[in-house]
Amino acid sequence: MRSIHQLALVFGVIAAGVGVQHPVLAGPAPAQARSIAQEAYIYGYPIVEAYKTLYAQAVDKGGPNFKAPFNEIGNSANVFTPKDTAIITPNSDTPYSFVWMDLRAEPIVLTLPPIDAKRYYSVQLIDLYTHNFAYLGTRSTGNKGGVFVIAGPGWKGSKPAKATKLIRSESSIAYAIYRTQAFDADDLANVRKIQEGYKVQTLSAFLGKQPPAPAVAIEWPRPQDGMTDSPALFRYLNFMLQFAPTDPSETALMKRFASIGVGAGRPFDDAKLDPTMQEVLAGGIADGKAQFAQFKKTKVDSREVASGDFFGTRAFLKNNYLYRYTGAALGIFGNSAEEASYPAYFTDNHGEPLNAAASRYTMHFAKGELPPAEAFWSVTMYDGKSKLLVDNPINRYLINSRMVDALKRDPDGSLTLYVQHDSPGADKESNWLPAPSGPFYAIMRIYMPKPEVVSGKWQRPPLAKVE
Template structure:
């Protein structure tokens, strides 16, 4: 499949270059203004693949925080503060993640019964599309995940899988697998860790006919490693440091093993326009004026992936991805922004994640002030699972100086008013009584509302979180 894809893309590029190599007599040469737009468009298109490829490279290996391919790494504690923490670290769950390589044979993942504890899992292809998740089959995750085995196989693979294994075809060589297990921290971590150890992953050749991983499998396949994984926020900084040649070289190399969708033919044509072919070093325009135009296109592409697109859901200052999360089709702007802002974003059936950085008057949230979020009795986050609110610095880190690191939500003994409404206190200092409190940094901050197993109204635009009101 991969050689065929590369050959087709290369032939398309040759045809395109041949068509542009000469200019009919009497027709003025085309200006290079198109280069900026096509470099920008190609950056937005390719950003998710480059991000995933850098993330995979950073996470796989034998160094601290890394794991071999087809191996899961289990976080053993809630995320720490500081530079080693991922962007917007999750304080509700323990995470397990690993990179699966399906180039030689299928890779199987077995999930245990969570016995009533909330647990979810998902797998992303190299373009950040969610190819499988626990929500896809309608599992009763609110009352616990049932045991199941998933087989990730290359498109067109023919062979026999263990009984009851669910077949999931993948068009890219690599798959990013993530699982999350609810925990309240402290002594509850031990129970979540036991569930982590029950997750098994290995290539098909390491499984027997009954669907069990063979005990004598290679220790580098199907192993479980304890310890915090490589921070997921670091690859974004590596991409930001790449110049145009470095970015498109990386994209071209990743394209060789990770084909885009058939509907992406026009995006491949544009890549060919600017000299990018799968598997080959990028041949960007090099004319006297082209370098400045290429750099301008790169800058424009960087700005676009960091800018919330117009089709995000919005309400009372909050922004979040709706029903298209994890399944972007040809909406490259939404896919690029989601990869930039929320690496590994689940589908809307798994989680909805809303952000706000301004109060109801449009002023930046700052810990020098006190705020309240008033949920009416009918405005509480609509979820089948649970919800939480966490405060972060503007760059998505936890506050180094916070007296406590908690995500406030409906699991924390939220005290409602007599009419069923709920007032959430948002401040740097603990409010009188200390109830319903979201601790925030003393400087500027943003809030993230996570809704696990959200109901449809949380992602179809019929529900909105209330505004953050300054007191």
């Protein structure tokens, strides 16, 4: 087997157009190969979409979205704005901290300080498959802090005596997303102090011992435009799978994928594909997109399935790759259901797509029917095309539970939000959630949802078109 370094070099040479001959359709017939390509696209999209974030935040040091090198923490001392483009459908009510962990040589130790019991925070641990394999923080481990050892699949050690908990990742590269609640703009200084207490160390540094030999350097391939919409996706997928050992439940799957050239570390030059293979793979990707579009229309938009179905551990998702794809396509790195609920708004009360260039909308909460949250809730606006936050004259990207006291109530004690492009007027502007002049969607987030949310007893109100 080639070393990771050798494979990275092979990838780089191939990307430059000097690669080895790629296999053509000598195995499965075109129709079967197209079906396998569709399956591989649905499977691989979240992994490659995650790579975009990895590269932007931990590799591209000169880029606008760089946060910190591997095994170091990068803190964002403010909330997300339209200028932040590394993550689609971002949350803008909790300042983030980020750690991309390289677990190949040894585990990484995350130390959390004690935090005020009234403030929500969490550390979401994500592997390269985009599984949420564990959580730290208010709901899962409390606000008293602790020392948590994150180990890769190749580490055979046990929990150090000084550590609170040992957590294992399926992949040797993993991601930690910290969310620290900010009560309002004046609270950001307090958030920064908390972020300063988040500590990241290698296990050897934590124990005061000699470090092991470093892992070989990785030559990370630069992302290219359209990489998740073309056969180039399989090139990046092959590269990423080197760091994610095959789960026994996926052995047969990987054997099928190998018949079209997809597999961990396999050389894949999409620019040199046999014309028939190029057509087959592109067709499989188109079929995968159509499969998702149909699923979104019939299951997601109708609310037959909820956001909580798309995020979680491997055991929770049960290798439902369409669900995992849907989570990545609608808002990658979303929280598991027990951590947060994400009621989504893609259509209005008539089932029509949302478009603020043509219509105005309201969201009405009856008295006593605000989202039931143990921590807090928010409703955030996104551009339907870019999937990013929407620039607007009042710099408001969301309305959340901390803002409720400043909103204007209806005479009966209910609450109406105005969701539209233009201001609803000075008397209603306090309740205005600005939308782009065109397609949009909105995501409600309920952190630490109460049982009535999880059970479905509480239902989010519709986004009603103003007739």
